[in-house]
Protein backbone atom coordinates (compact mmCIF):
# COMPACT_ATOMS: atom_id res chain seq x y z
CA UNK A 409 0.00 0.00 0.00
CA UNK A 410 2.86 2.31 0.89
CA UNK A 411 4.52 1.56 -2.47
CA UNK A 412 1.28 2.31 -4.25
CA UNK A 413 0.85 5.65 -2.53
CA UNK A 414 4.47 6.63 -3.08
CA UNK A 415 4.17 5.84 -6.78
CA UNK A 416 0.99 7.87 -7.07
CA UNK A 417 2.51 10.81 -5.22
CA UNK A 418 5.64 10.64 -7.40
CA UNK A 419 3.60 11.63 -10.49
CA UNK A 420 1.97 9.98 -13.54
CA UNK A 421 2.66 6.24 -13.74
CA UNK A 422 2.12 3.42 -16.23
CA UNK A 423 -1.06 1.41 -15.68
CA UNK A 424 0.64 -2.02 -15.29
CA UNK A 425 2.70 -1.39 -12.14
CA UNK A 426 -0.18 0.49 -10.49
CA UNK A 427 -2.64 -2.31 -11.28
CA UNK A 428 -0.14 -4.90 -10.09
CA UNK A 429 0.36 -3.08 -6.80
CA UNK A 430 -3.40 -2.61 -6.36
CA UNK A 431 -3.94 -6.32 -7.08
CA UNK A 432 -1.25 -7.22 -4.55
CA UNK A 433 -2.91 -5.05 -1.91
CA UNK A 434 -6.33 -6.60 -2.66
CA UNK A 435 -4.92 -10.14 -2.51
CA UNK A 436 -3.22 -9.43 0.79
CA UNK A 437 -6.52 -8.11 2.19
CA UNK A 438 -8.45 -11.12 0.89
CA UNK A 439 -5.88 -13.55 2.29
CA UNK A 440 -6.16 -11.90 5.70
CA UNK A 441 -9.95 -12.39 5.67
CA UNK A 442 -9.69 -16.05 4.61
CA UNK A 443 -7.05 -16.78 7.23
CA UNK A 444 -9.27 -15.03 9.79
CA UNK A 445 -12.30 -17.18 8.91
CA UNK A 446 -10.24 -20.36 8.88
CA UNK A 447 -8.73 -19.61 12.23
CA UNK A 448 -12.22 -18.88 13.62
CA UNK A 449 -13.42 -22.29 12.45
CA UNK A 450 -10.38 -24.13 13.80
CA UNK A 451 -10.78 -22.16 17.02
CA UNK A 452 -14.42 -23.18 17.33
CA UNK A 453 -13.46 -26.86 16.88
CA UNK A 454 -10.68 -26.64 19.44
CA UNK A 455 -12.75 -24.77 21.99
CA UNK A 456 -15.62 -27.22 21.62
CA UNK A 457 -13.34 -30.18 22.18
CA UNK A 458 -11.71 -28.56 25.22
CA UNK A 459 -15.05 -27.51 26.73
CA UNK A 460 -16.47 -31.02 26.32
CA UNK A 461 -13.40 -32.52 27.92
CA UNK A 462 -13.41 -30.11 30.85
CA UNK A 463 -17.16 -30.36 31.48
CA UNK A 464 -17.03 -34.12 31.31
CA UNK A 465 -14.14 -34.17 33.81
CA UNK A 466 -16.13 -31.98 36.17
CA UNK A 467 -19.24 -34.17 36.09
CA UNK A 468 -17.16 -37.32 36.51
CA UNK A 469 -15.44 -35.80 39.50
CA UNK A 470 -18.72 -34.85 41.13
CA UNK A 471 -20.11 -38.31 40.41
CA UNK A 472 -17.13 -39.80 42.21
CA UNK A 473 -17.97 -37.97 45.45
CA UNK A 474 -18.83 -40.77 47.86
CA UNK A 475 -20.66 -38.84 50.55
CA UNK A 476 -23.36 -36.21 50.71
CA UNK A 477 -21.67 -33.52 52.77
CA UNK A 478 -20.34 -31.50 49.83
CA UNK A 479 -23.84 -31.35 48.38
CA UNK A 480 -25.09 -29.76 51.60
CA UNK A 481 -22.33 -27.17 51.80
CA UNK A 482 -23.26 -23.79 50.26
CA UNK A 483 -19.62 -22.82 49.71
CA UNK A 484 -19.05 -26.05 47.81
CA UNK A 485 -22.14 -25.27 45.73
CA UNK A 486 -20.67 -21.86 44.94
CA UNK A 487 -17.35 -23.42 44.04
CA UNK A 488 -19.08 -25.93 41.77
CA UNK A 489 -20.97 -23.15 40.04
CA UNK A 490 -17.79 -21.16 39.48
CA UNK A 491 -15.97 -24.28 38.35
CA UNK A 492 -18.71 -25.03 35.84
CA UNK A 493 -18.70 -21.41 34.68
CA UNK A 494 -14.91 -21.44 34.33
CA UNK A 495 -15.03 -24.79 32.55
CA UNK A 496 -17.61 -23.33 30.20
CA UNK A 497 -15.90 -20.06 29.32
CA UNK A 498 -12.17 -20.28 30.03
CA UNK A 499 -11.28 -22.91 27.42
CA UNK A 500 -13.16 -20.80 24.85
CA UNK A 501 -11.44 -17.61 25.92
CA UNK A 502 -8.05 -19.32 25.93
CA UNK A 503 -8.57 -20.86 22.51
CA UNK A 504 -9.76 -17.50 21.18
CA UNK A 505 -6.79 -15.77 22.75
CA UNK A 506 -4.37 -18.31 21.30
CA UNK A 507 -5.81 -17.82 17.82
CA UNK A 508 -6.21 -14.10 18.13
CA UNK A 509 -2.74 -13.97 19.60
CA UNK A 510 -1.35 -15.81 16.60
CA UNK A 511 -3.28 -13.71 14.13
CA UNK A 512 -2.87 -10.36 15.81
CA UNK A 513 0.65 -11.22 16.96
CA UNK A 514 1.81 -11.52 13.36
CA UNK A 515 -0.01 -8.30 12.49
CA UNK A 516 1.35 -6.49 15.55
CA UNK A 517 4.92 -7.60 14.78
CA UNK A 518 4.47 -6.32 11.24
CA UNK A 519 3.05 -2.97 12.37
CA UNK A 520 5.71 -2.49 15.03
CA UNK A 521 8.42 -3.34 12.50
CA UNK A 522 6.93 -0.86 10.05
CA UNK A 523 6.72 1.88 12.66
CA UNK A 524 10.27 1.29 13.91
CA UNK A 525 11.53 1.27 10.33
CA UNK A 526 9.95 4.69 9.78
CA UNK A 527 10.86 6.17 13.18
CA UNK A 528 12.87 3.85 15.54
CA UNK A 529 12.23 5.64 18.88
CA UNK A 530 8.52 4.77 18.58
CA UNK A 531 9.52 1.26 19.69
CA UNK A 532 10.54 2.50 23.13
CA UNK A 533 7.42 4.64 23.44
CA UNK A 534 5.20 1.69 22.52
CA UNK A 535 6.94 -0.51 25.06
CA UNK A 536 6.53 2.13 27.76
CA UNK A 537 2.81 2.39 26.97
CA UNK A 538 2.34 -1.39 26.89
CA UNK A 539 3.47 -1.91 30.49
CA UNK A 540 0.74 0.17 32.22
CA UNK A 541 -1.81 -1.18 29.76
CA UNK A 542 -0.92 -4.74 30.74
CA UNK A 543 -0.95 -3.92 34.46
CA UNK A 544 -4.34 -2.21 34.15
CA UNK A 545 -5.75 -5.17 32.30
CA UNK A 546 -4.41 -7.56 34.93
CA UNK A 547 -5.98 -5.55 37.74
CA UNK A 548 -9.30 -5.62 35.88
CA UNK A 549 -9.02 -9.38 35.43
CA UNK A 550 -8.53 -9.84 39.18
CA UNK A 551 -11.53 -7.65 39.88
CA UNK A 552 -13.67 -9.65 37.45
CA UNK A 553 -12.63 -12.92 39.08
CA UNK A 554 -13.28 -11.58 42.58
CA UNK A 555 -16.66 -10.23 41.49
CA UNK A 556 -17.61 -13.59 39.96
CA UNK A 557 -16.78 -15.26 43.26
CA UNK A 558 -18.74 -12.73 45.28
CA UNK A 559 -21.64 -13.02 42.86
CA UNK A 560 -21.94 -16.77 42.96
CA UNK A 561 -24.14 -17.04 46.08
CA UNK A 562 -26.14 -14.03 44.92
CA UNK A 563 -26.77 -15.61 41.54
CA UNK A 564 -27.70 -18.94 43.05
CA UNK A 565 -30.25 -17.12 45.19
CA UNK A 566 -31.57 -15.27 42.18
CA UNK A 567 -31.95 -18.50 40.16
CA UNK A 568 -33.63 -20.06 43.15
CA UNK A 569 -36.30 -17.34 43.34
CA UNK A 570 -36.74 -17.44 39.60
CA UNK A 571 -37.22 -21.21 39.64
CA UNK A 572 -39.83 -20.85 42.37
CA UNK A 573 -41.78 -18.58 40.06
CA UNK A 574 -41.29 -20.52 36.86
CA UNK A 575 -41.20 -24.19 37.80
CA UNK A 576 -44.03 -26.53 38.54
CA UNK A 577 -42.94 -27.68 41.98
CA UNK A 578 -43.82 -24.38 43.69
CA UNK A 579 -46.50 -23.10 41.30
CA UNK A 580 -49.33 -24.39 43.48
CA UNK A 581 -48.22 -22.77 46.71
CA UNK A 582 -47.11 -19.59 44.98
CA UNK A 583 -50.71 -19.18 43.77
CA UNK A 584 -52.35 -20.46 46.91
CA UNK A 585 -50.45 -18.14 49.22
CA UNK A 586 -50.13 -15.30 46.70
CA UNK A 587 -46.33 -15.42 46.76
CA UNK A 588 -45.63 -14.24 43.20
CA UNK A 589 -44.90 -10.59 44.07
CA UNK A 590 -43.03 -11.61 47.19
CA UNK A 591 -40.61 -13.83 45.27
CA UNK A 592 -40.42 -11.32 42.45
CA UNK A 593 -39.40 -8.64 44.95
CA UNK A 594 -36.75 -10.88 46.45
CA UNK A 595 -35.43 -11.87 43.04
CA UNK A 596 -35.18 -8.24 41.96
CA UNK A 597 -33.42 -7.28 45.20
CA UNK A 598 -30.76 -9.96 44.66
CA UNK A 599 -30.55 -9.08 40.99
CA UNK A 600 -29.98 -5.42 41.86
CA UNK A 601 -27.31 -6.33 44.39
CA UNK A 602 -25.58 -8.46 41.79
CA UNK A 603 -25.88 -5.82 39.10
CA UNK A 604 -24.36 -3.21 41.43
CA UNK A 605 -21.31 -5.40 42.03
CA UNK A 606 -20.92 -5.97 38.29
CA UNK A 607 -21.39 -2.29 37.49
CA UNK A 608 -18.69 -1.32 39.99
CA UNK A 609 -16.25 -3.64 38.22
CA UNK A 610 -17.33 -2.32 34.80
CA UNK A 611 -16.90 1.27 35.99
CA UNK A 612 -13.40 0.54 37.16
CA UNK A 613 -12.59 -1.29 33.93
CA UNK A 614 -13.90 1.64 31.88
CA UNK A 615 -11.68 4.03 33.83
CA UNK A 616 -8.62 1.87 33.26
CA UNK A 617 -9.44 1.46 29.56
CA UNK A 618 -9.88 5.21 29.19
CA UNK A 619 -6.48 5.79 30.80
CA UNK A 620 -4.91 3.28 28.43
CA UNK A 621 -6.64 4.90 25.44
CA UNK A 622 -5.33 8.36 26.41
CA UNK A 623 -1.82 6.99 26.80
CA UNK A 624 -2.07 5.33 23.39
CA UNK A 625 -3.34 8.53 21.82
CA UNK A 626 -0.39 10.47 23.25
CA UNK A 627 2.13 7.89 22.01
CA UNK A 628 0.46 7.71 18.58
CA UNK A 629 0.19 11.50 18.42
CA UNK A 630 3.87 11.97 19.19
CA UNK A 631 4.85 9.41 16.53
CA UNK A 632 2.60 10.83 13.83
CA UNK A 633 3.72 14.38 14.65
CA UNK A 634 7.41 13.47 14.37
CA UNK A 635 6.97 11.55 11.09
CA UNK A 636 4.83 14.33 9.58
CA UNK A 637 7.42 16.88 10.61
CA UNK A 638 10.13 14.75 8.98
CA UNK A 639 8.04 14.48 5.82
CA UNK A 640 7.67 18.27 5.78
CA UNK A 641 11.46 18.52 5.93
CA UNK A 642 11.84 15.99 3.10
CA UNK A 643 13.41 13.17 5.14
CA UNK A 644 10.25 11.03 4.89
CA UNK A 645 7.71 10.40 2.15
CA UNK A 646 3.95 10.99 2.15
CA UNK A 647 3.62 7.20 1.90
CA UNK A 648 5.63 6.96 5.15
CA UNK A 649 3.17 9.31 6.86
CA UNK A 650 0.12 7.47 5.52
CA UNK A 651 1.58 4.11 6.46
CA UNK A 652 2.59 5.35 9.88
CA UNK A 653 -0.88 6.72 10.62
CA UNK A 654 -2.54 3.50 9.41
CA UNK A 655 -0.06 1.31 11.29
CA UNK A 656 -0.49 3.27 14.55
CA UNK A 657 -4.30 2.96 14.32
CA UNK A 658 -4.16 -0.74 13.40
CA UNK A 659 -1.57 -1.48 16.06
CA UNK A 660 -3.54 0.19 18.78
CA UNK A 661 -6.69 -1.63 17.72
CA UNK A 662 -4.90 -4.99 17.61
CA UNK A 663 -3.15 -4.40 20.93
CA UNK A 664 -6.40 -3.30 22.59
CA UNK A 665 -8.14 -6.45 21.34
CA UNK A 666 -5.25 -8.64 22.45
CA UNK A 667 -5.08 -7.07 25.88
CA UNK A 668 -8.79 -7.37 26.55
CA UNK A 669 -8.72 -10.96 25.31
CA UNK A 670 -5.74 -11.56 27.62
CA UNK A 671 -7.71 -9.95 30.46
CA UNK A 672 -10.60 -12.37 29.92
CA UNK A 673 -8.17 -15.29 29.88
CA UNK A 674 -6.56 -14.07 33.09
CA UNK A 675 -9.96 -13.75 34.78
CA UNK A 676 -10.83 -17.20 33.45
CA UNK A 677 -7.58 -18.68 34.71
CA UNK A 678 -8.29 -17.22 38.14
CA UNK A 679 -11.75 -18.80 38.04
CA UNK A 680 -10.23 -22.08 36.91
CA UNK A 681 -8.73 -22.31 40.40
CA UNK A 682 -12.23 -23.31 41.48
CA UNK A 683 -12.25 -25.97 38.80
CA UNK A 684 -8.91 -27.39 39.93
CA UNK A 685 -10.07 -27.14 43.54
CA UNK A 686 -13.12 -29.27 42.68
CA UNK A 687 -11.08 -31.69 40.59
CA UNK A 688 -8.28 -32.09 43.13
CA UNK A 689 -10.42 -31.57 46.23
CA UNK A 690 -10.69 -34.24 48.84
CA UNK A 691 -13.89 -36.14 49.41
CA UNK A 692 -15.74 -35.93 52.70
CA UNK A 693 -15.55 -39.73 52.79
CA UNK A 694 -12.53 -41.79 51.91
CA UNK A 695 -13.65 -44.60 49.69
CA UNK A 696 -12.54 -48.09 50.62
CA UNK A 697 -11.04 -50.52 48.16
CA UNK A 698 -12.19 -53.91 49.39
CA UNK A 699 -14.78 -55.91 47.48
CA UNK A 700 -18.06 -56.54 49.29
CA UNK A 701 -18.92 -60.18 49.85
CA UNK A 702 -22.55 -61.35 49.98
CA UNK A 703 -24.11 -60.88 53.42
CA UNK A 704 -24.01 -64.14 55.38
CA UNK A 705 -24.65 -63.25 59.02
CA UNK A 706 -25.62 -59.68 59.90
CA UNK A 707 -25.18 -55.97 59.54
CA UNK A 708 -24.30 -54.43 62.86
CA UNK A 709 -24.15 -50.84 64.05
CA UNK A 710 -21.81 -50.74 67.01
CA UNK A 711 -21.86 -47.66 69.26
CA UNK A 712 -22.57 -45.32 66.35
CA UNK A 713 -22.40 -41.58 67.03
CA UNK A 714 -23.21 -39.06 64.35
CA UNK A 715 -23.91 -35.36 63.89
CA UNK A 716 -24.25 -33.35 60.70
CA UNK A 717 -21.65 -30.75 61.66
CA UNK A 718 -18.88 -30.60 64.25
CA UNK A 719 -20.73 -27.93 66.19
CA UNK A 720 -24.19 -29.40 65.67
CA UNK A 721 -26.19 -31.58 68.04
CA UNK A 722 -25.67 -35.33 68.11
CA UNK A 723 -28.31 -37.00 65.97
CA UNK A 724 -27.27 -40.56 66.78
CA UNK A 725 -25.88 -41.24 70.23
CA UNK A 726 -24.21 -44.59 70.61
CA UNK A 727 -26.65 -46.66 68.57
CA UNK A 728 -26.24 -50.44 68.78
CA UNK A 729 -28.35 -52.38 66.34
CA UNK A 730 -28.07 -55.73 64.59
CA UNK A 731 -29.92 -56.68 61.44
CA UNK A 732 -29.56 -60.47 61.17
CA UNK A 733 -29.57 -62.00 57.73
CA UNK A 734 -32.98 -63.26 56.65
CA UNK A 735 -34.84 -61.10 59.17
CA UNK A 736 -36.89 -57.94 58.99
CA UNK A 737 -36.17 -55.11 61.39
CA UNK A 738 -38.68 -52.31 61.89
CA UNK A 739 -37.38 -48.91 62.94
CA UNK A 740 -39.82 -46.71 64.83
CA UNK A 741 -39.55 -43.27 66.37
CA UNK A 742 -40.96 -39.78 66.54
CA UNK A 743 -40.14 -37.13 63.94
CA UNK A 744 -36.48 -36.16 64.13
CA UNK A 745 -35.50 -39.24 66.14
CA UNK A 746 -32.74 -40.04 63.63
CA UNK A 747 -34.27 -42.89 61.60
CA UNK A 748 -33.46 -41.55 58.13
CA UNK A 749 -30.02 -40.50 59.33
CA UNK A 750 -29.37 -44.06 60.44
CA UNK A 751 -30.46 -45.34 57.04
CA UNK A 752 -28.16 -42.89 55.24
CA UNK A 753 -25.22 -43.96 57.40
CA UNK A 754 -25.97 -47.60 56.62
CA UNK A 755 -25.73 -46.73 52.91
CA UNK A 756 -22.44 -44.97 53.69
CA UNK A 757 -23.70 -41.60 52.51
CA UNK A 758 -22.14 -40.28 55.71
CA UNK A 759 -19.55 -41.80 58.01
CA UNK A 760 -20.21 -42.11 61.74
CA UNK A 761 -18.08 -39.83 63.88
CA UNK A 762 -17.58 -42.61 66.38
CA UNK A 763 -18.34 -46.30 66.27
CA UNK A 764 -18.48 -48.65 63.29
CA UNK A 765 -20.90 -50.36 60.96
CA UNK A 766 -19.97 -53.97 60.37
CA UNK A 767 -20.95 -56.11 57.40
CA UNK A 768 -20.39 -59.65 58.56
CA UNK A 769 -17.86 -58.23 61.01
CA UNK A 770 -16.02 -56.05 58.44
CA UNK A 771 -16.10 -52.25 58.77
CA UNK A 772 -18.04 -50.94 55.77
CA UNK A 773 -15.57 -48.05 55.56
CA UNK A 774 -13.07 -50.51 54.07
CA UNK A 775 -15.45 -51.41 51.26
CA UNK A 776 -15.72 -49.69 47.93
CA UNK A 777 -18.88 -47.66 48.47
CA UNK A 778 -20.32 -48.30 45.00
CA UNK A 779 -20.05 -52.05 45.56
CA UNK A 780 -21.66 -51.80 48.98
CA UNK A 781 -24.56 -49.85 47.49
CA UNK A 782 -25.03 -52.48 44.83
CA UNK A 783 -25.73 -54.92 47.65
CA UNK A 784 -28.34 -52.60 49.15
CA UNK A 785 -31.70 -51.68 47.72
CA UNK A 786 -33.18 -48.59 49.32
CA UNK A 787 -36.16 -46.34 48.83
CA UNK A 788 -35.99 -43.03 50.65
CA UNK A 789 -38.75 -40.89 52.03
CA UNK A 790 -37.74 -38.05 49.72
CA UNK A 791 -37.45 -40.24 46.63
CA UNK A 792 -36.93 -38.66 43.23
CA UNK A 793 -39.29 -38.86 40.28
CA UNK A 794 -37.29 -38.51 37.11
CA UNK A 795 -38.57 -36.70 34.03
CA UNK A 796 -38.32 -39.95 32.08
CA UNK A 797 -40.62 -42.74 30.99
CA UNK A 798 -42.34 -45.10 33.44
CA UNK A 799 -40.00 -47.88 32.33
CA UNK A 800 -36.93 -45.74 32.88
CA UNK A 801 -38.22 -44.51 36.23
CA UNK A 802 -38.41 -48.11 37.43
CA UNK A 803 -35.28 -49.20 35.53
CA UNK A 804 -33.24 -46.60 37.41
CA UNK A 805 -33.27 -49.13 40.27
CA UNK A 806 -31.06 -51.47 38.24
CA UNK A 807 -29.72 -50.08 35.00
CA UNK A 808 -28.88 -53.54 33.71
CA UNK A 809 -32.61 -54.33 33.71
CA UNK A 810 -33.89 -51.00 32.41
CA UNK A 811 -34.50 -52.41 28.94
CA UNK A 812 -35.92 -55.68 30.22
CA UNK A 813 -39.62 -54.92 29.77
CA UNK A 814 -40.67 -58.11 31.50
CA UNK A 815 -38.66 -57.48 34.68
CA UNK A 816 -39.81 -53.87 34.80
CA UNK A 817 -43.44 -54.97 34.42
CA UNK A 818 -43.06 -57.54 37.20
CA UNK A 819 -41.61 -54.92 39.55
CA UNK A 820 -44.52 -52.60 38.73
CA UNK A 821 -47.02 -55.41 39.30
CA UNK A 822 -45.48 -56.22 42.68
CA UNK A 823 -46.14 -52.64 43.69
CA UNK A 824 -49.68 -52.68 42.31
CA UNK A 825 -48.86 -50.31 39.53
CA UNK A 826 -49.33 -52.35 36.38
CA UNK A 827 -53.04 -51.64 35.86
CA UNK A 828 -52.54 -47.89 36.10
CA UNK A 829 -49.55 -48.04 33.76
CA UNK A 830 -51.50 -50.06 31.19
CA UNK A 831 -54.06 -47.29 31.03
CA UNK A 832 -51.44 -44.65 30.26
CA UNK A 833 -51.35 -43.45 26.61
CA UNK A 834 -48.05 -45.18 25.87
CA UNK A 835 -47.97 -47.66 28.73
CA UNK A 836 -44.47 -48.08 30.11
CA UNK A 837 -43.10 -45.69 27.51
CA UNK A 838 -45.25 -42.82 28.79
CA UNK A 839 -43.24 -39.87 29.97
CA UNK A 840 -43.71 -39.11 33.68
CA UNK A 841 -43.19 -35.41 33.24
CA UNK A 842 -44.99 -32.19 32.48
CA UNK A 843 -41.74 -30.54 31.42
CA UNK A 844 -40.71 -32.79 28.55
CA UNK A 845 -42.43 -34.42 25.62
CA UNK A 846 -42.17 -38.17 25.15
CA UNK A 847 -40.32 -39.85 22.27
CA UNK A 848 -43.23 -39.40 19.85
CA UNK A 849 -43.73 -35.83 20.95
CA UNK A 850 -46.65 -36.89 23.13
CA UNK A 851 -47.23 -34.90 26.25
CA UNK A 852 -46.13 -36.62 29.42
CA UNK A 853 -48.40 -37.39 32.34
CA UNK A 854 -48.18 -36.81 36.04
CA UNK A 855 -49.06 -39.65 38.37
CA UNK A 856 -50.68 -39.28 41.77
CA UNK A 857 -48.53 -39.01 44.89
CA UNK A 858 -49.19 -42.62 45.89
CA UNK A 859 -48.51 -43.87 42.37
CA UNK A 860 -45.21 -42.01 42.31
CA UNK A 861 -44.34 -43.60 45.62
CA UNK A 862 -45.06 -47.04 44.20
CA UNK A 863 -42.93 -46.19 41.20
CA UNK A 864 -40.05 -45.47 43.58
CA UNK A 865 -40.62 -48.69 45.50
CA UNK A 866 -40.73 -50.63 42.23
CA UNK A 867 -37.13 -49.50 41.73
CA UNK A 868 -36.11 -51.32 44.90
CA UNK A 869 -38.15 -54.34 43.89
CA UNK A 870 -36.37 -54.44 40.52
CA UNK A 871 -33.07 -54.59 42.36
CA UNK A 872 -33.99 -58.00 43.64
CA UNK A 873 -30.47 -59.37 43.93
CA UNK A 874 -29.62 -57.00 46.79
CA UNK A 875 -28.67 -58.43 50.19
CA UNK A 876 -30.38 -55.72 52.22
CA UNK A 877 -33.67 -54.03 51.46
CA UNK A 878 -34.25 -50.66 53.12
CA UNK A 879 -37.60 -48.93 52.88
CA UNK A 880 -37.83 -45.55 54.57
CA UNK A 881 -41.52 -44.65 54.90
CA UNK A 882 -42.58 -46.69 51.86
CA UNK A 883 -46.28 -46.26 52.39
CA UNK A 884 -46.78 -42.72 53.70
CA UNK A 885 -48.54 -41.64 50.50
CA UNK A 886 -50.61 -44.76 49.96
CA UNK A 887 -54.29 -45.20 50.62
CA UNK A 888 -55.28 -47.77 53.23
CA UNK A 889 -56.09 -50.46 50.69
CA UNK A 890 -52.88 -49.90 48.77
CA UNK A 891 -50.87 -49.96 51.95
CA UNK A 892 -52.37 -53.25 53.04
CA UNK A 893 -51.68 -54.82 49.66
CA UNK A 894 -48.19 -53.39 49.41
CA UNK A 895 -47.19 -54.72 52.79
CA UNK A 896 -48.60 -58.14 51.99
CA UNK A 897 -46.67 -58.18 48.71
CA UNK A 898 -43.47 -56.87 50.19
CA UNK A 899 -43.66 -59.29 53.13
CA UNK A 900 -44.00 -62.17 50.69
CA UNK A 901 -41.07 -60.92 48.64
CA UNK A 902 -39.03 -60.24 51.75
CA UNK A 903 -39.54 -63.73 53.12
CA UNK A 904 -36.07 -65.03 53.76
CA UNK A 905 -34.60 -61.66 52.80
CA UNK A 906 -32.99 -59.08 55.06
CA UNK A 907 -34.76 -55.80 55.47
CA UNK A 908 -34.89 -52.61 57.46
CA UNK A 909 -38.23 -50.84 57.39
CA UNK A 910 -38.93 -47.38 58.69
CA UNK A 911 -42.52 -46.35 59.14
CA UNK A 912 -44.81 -44.24 61.27
CA UNK A 913 -47.65 -46.62 60.49
CA UNK A 914 -46.92 -49.10 63.23
CA UNK A 915 -49.50 -51.59 62.02
CA UNK A 916 -47.37 -52.07 58.94
CA UNK A 917 -44.38 -53.09 61.04
CA UNK A 918 -45.97 -55.34 63.64
CA UNK A 919 -44.94 -58.50 61.80
CA UNK A 920 -41.26 -57.53 61.72
CA UNK A 921 -38.91 -59.99 63.41
CA UNK A 922 -37.46 -57.19 65.48
CA UNK A 923 -38.75 -53.72 66.28
CA UNK A 924 -36.36 -51.00 67.37
CA UNK A 925 -37.57 -47.74 68.87
CA UNK A 926 -35.26 -44.82 68.31
CA UNK A 927 -35.67 -41.84 70.60
CA UNK A 928 -33.49 -38.74 70.36
CA UNK A 929 -30.76 -40.71 68.63
CA UNK A 930 -30.71 -43.60 71.08
CA UNK A 931 -32.24 -47.05 70.99
CA UNK A 932 -34.96 -46.77 73.60
CA UNK A 933 -36.61 -50.18 73.17
CA UNK A 934 -36.20 -53.33 71.14
CA UNK A 935 -38.16 -56.57 70.78
CA UNK A 936 -41.03 -58.12 68.90
CA UNK A 937 -44.42 -56.46 68.72
CA UNK A 938 -45.74 -58.63 71.52
CA UNK A 939 -42.71 -58.03 73.72
CA UNK A 940 -42.88 -54.28 73.25
CA UNK A 941 -46.63 -54.18 73.88
CA UNK A 942 -46.08 -56.15 77.06
CA UNK A 943 -43.33 -53.76 78.12
CA UNK A 944 -45.84 -50.88 77.91
CA UNK A 945 -43.18 -48.40 76.87
CA UNK A 946 -42.92 -45.86 74.03
CA UNK A 947 -43.86 -48.36 71.32
CA UNK A 948 -46.93 -49.57 73.21
CA UNK A 949 -48.05 -45.97 73.74
CA UNK A 950 -47.58 -45.04 70.08
CA UNK A 951 -49.25 -48.22 68.86
CA UNK A 952 -52.19 -47.79 71.18
CA UNK A 953 -52.59 -44.16 70.15
CA UNK A 954 -52.77 -45.15 66.49
CA UNK A 955 -55.01 -48.12 67.19
CA UNK A 956 -57.53 -46.21 69.29
CA UNK A 957 -58.05 -43.65 66.58
CA UNK A 958 -59.28 -46.49 64.34
CA UNK A 959 -61.33 -48.31 66.92
CA UNK A 960 -64.89 -48.83 65.97
CA UNK A 961 -67.00 -51.94 66.57
CA UNK A 962 -67.87 -52.09 62.90
CA UNK A 963 -64.24 -52.03 61.78
CA UNK A 964 -63.21 -55.65 62.25
CA UNK A 965 -66.10 -57.09 60.27
CA UNK A 966 -65.63 -54.53 57.49
CA UNK A 967 -61.90 -55.20 57.13
CA UNK A 968 -62.51 -58.93 56.97
CA UNK A 969 -65.12 -58.40 54.29
CA UNK A 970 -62.94 -56.11 52.20
CA UNK A 971 -59.80 -58.21 52.41
CA UNK A 972 -61.82 -61.35 51.75
CA UNK A 973 -63.37 -59.79 48.66
CA UNK A 974 -60.03 -58.58 47.43
CA UNK A 975 -58.48 -61.99 47.78
CA UNK A 976 -61.44 -63.78 46.27
CA UNK A 977 -61.97 -61.85 43.08
CA UNK A 978 -59.22 -59.28 42.89
CA UNK A 979 -61.95 -56.71 42.52
CA UNK A 980 -60.18 -54.19 44.67
CA UNK A 981 -57.49 -52.87 42.45
CA UNK A 982 -54.56 -51.34 44.23
CA UNK A 983 -53.83 -49.24 41.21
CA UNK A 984 -57.33 -48.03 40.65
Ligand SMILES: Nc1ncnc2c1ncn2[C@@H]1O[C@H](COP(=O)(O)OP(=O)(O)OP(=O)(O)O)[C@@H](O)[C@H]1O
Pocket residue numbers: 480716723741742743744745746747748749750789
Ligand atom coordinates in the same frame (compact mmCIF):
# COMPACT_ATOMS: atom_id res chain seq x y z
N1 LIG B 1 -28.78 -32.99 56.05
C1 LIG B 1 -28.97 -32.59 57.31
N2 LIG B 1 -28.22 -31.61 57.82
C2 LIG B 1 -28.39 -31.20 59.08
N3 LIG B 1 -29.30 -31.72 59.93
C3 LIG B 1 -30.07 -32.70 59.47
C4 LIG B 1 -29.96 -33.19 58.14
N4 LIG B 1 -30.87 -34.17 57.98
C5 LIG B 1 -31.52 -34.30 59.14
N5 LIG B 1 -31.03 -33.43 60.04
C6 LIG B 1 -31.44 -33.33 61.44
O1 LIG B 1 -31.22 -34.59 62.06
C7 LIG B 1 -32.27 -34.92 62.93
C8 LIG B 1 -32.80 -36.31 62.58
O2 LIG B 1 -33.36 -36.27 61.30
P1 LIG B 1 -33.89 -37.58 60.58
O3 LIG B 1 -34.33 -37.18 59.23
O4 LIG B 1 -32.89 -38.64 60.70
O5 LIG B 1 -35.13 -37.94 61.51
P2 LIG B 1 -36.28 -39.01 61.30
O6 LIG B 1 -36.33 -39.84 62.53
O7 LIG B 1 -36.10 -39.74 60.02
O8 LIG B 1 -37.54 -38.07 61.24
P3 LIG B 1 -38.92 -38.23 60.45
O9 LIG B 1 -39.74 -39.23 61.18
O10 LIG B 1 -39.50 -36.88 60.54
O11 LIG B 1 -38.62 -38.65 59.07
C9 LIG B 1 -33.30 -33.82 62.80
O12 LIG B 1 -33.16 -32.97 63.90
C10 LIG B 1 -32.93 -33.08 61.54
O13 LIG B 1 -33.17 -31.71 61.65
